[in-house]
Amino acid sequence: MNKIVIPALAAIFALSACGDDGLADQLARKEAKDAVRPVLTERFPGVPLEPATDCVIDNASAVEILQLAKAGVTGLGAEETQLVVEIATRPDTIECLLKNGLPAFLQ
Template sequence: MAVHKPVALLSGLALIALSACSPQAQDDIAREAARRAVTPVVQDKFPGVPVEPAVNCVIDNANSTQIGALALDAVTGPTESTVEIVTQIISKPETVTCLATDGLAAILN
């Protein structure tokens, strides 16, 4: 798939800006960007699930490679790859436990 020049330019500028940040700041920025890609997937593929707790569970249980891929998807918009990554993360036992704990609490409150 060809990357459009504006998207490539924005991605390049984002990488330059991130390189000036501390590792913790880079991680925080990547996680926030990943949230923007995960949210519409959760809303679309998992209707009825409390969105914010579910997104938190996905982000908290994603590995650094998954966070990076999801953060890039926030620039271009969710793709089938985004859905695949989110589904992989949601299938992890740790994520299921998080969803059962945090998601259920959100429903009951």
């Protein structure tokens, strides 16, 4: 790992104890989104990327967000790719996409 990745990961995990909606949560979600976007682009072409990314993150557990945040910093593996697909195909995520993603796509 390079000199930037280790401190970034340390910051994510250290700040994760700060609670929801705090700086740690925002940072973890941002890094997780960086991991989610390429998977959505490859596996679900044509889906509006930002609304779909938000739906996946909003329907991920805190543990899943941290796992994806780590992948956002260190790179995606097969496990994280599968996790994104799993979250994206959950009923609540699909409902979110229907409500938030498709209207943006149809405009």
